[in-house]
Structure formats: structure tokens, C-alpha cells
Amino acid sequence: MYNSIIVDYFSKPRHSGDVIDANRELKIGNSVCGDTIFMKIKVTDGRVVNAKYKAYGCATSLATADIFAEYIIGKSLAEIAQLLAHEIDSMLGELEPPQMHCLNILHDLFEQILSEA
Structure with missing residues (x-):
């Protein structure tokens, strides 16, 4: 069963697509389930x-992926770096055990955007 956060973002994605002038690219994959996310990001002045x-x-x-994109848009990399692990954990809401791998994916996205800074 999906919680209301997952249903909302899956049913009405806000940030699916491509950024033509991106200057950062992230790729996250989960070898166990096959999930793959390609993220293009435009960062200007941090x-x-x-x-x-x-x-x-x-x-x-x-x-x-959609929740991550929505969160980071408009934020500085310094603001993103201040985010605490429990704040990231709460972004997806309560997950069922088979969905927990997506929490790892979300943490990996945050780690990647900051490692490329």
C-alpha cells in the first residue's frame, strides 16, 4: 500500500523531463530491484x-525522484548540506518494508548532489 505522499507524487509528477542546460547529472541505481534515476540539475551561483x-x-x-527535485529547487547547496538525516527520512512518509530501498535512493541523491559541489 502506498502512503498519500507517494500516491500524490507518482500520480502527478512535477519535475519529470530534461534540463537542456544542466551542469550537474546524477545517476542512482538499485541493483536489487532495478530502479534507476537519471537527474539533470542546473546550479547557478551555488x-x-x-x-x-x-x-x-x-x-x-x-x-x-520527484520529491527530491521539488525539495532542492530554489535551495542553495549550503542549505541542502544542512539537512539532517531524519529530515530526509520524513520526506517519503511512512513506507512499507518493500519500499524502504527508496529511502536509500533518496539519501544517495542527497549525497551525490553534495559530492559534486
């Missing part, structure tokens, strides 16, 4: 001005 993704996998992983 601030995320656009982020879009193409994702392949379960509904929760697609929602995860």
Missing part, C-alpha cells in the same frame, strides 16, 4: 535553479 529526472522502477522510486 543555488539549484532547475532539476528534472527520468526514472525507471517502482511507483515509490519515481515519487522519490
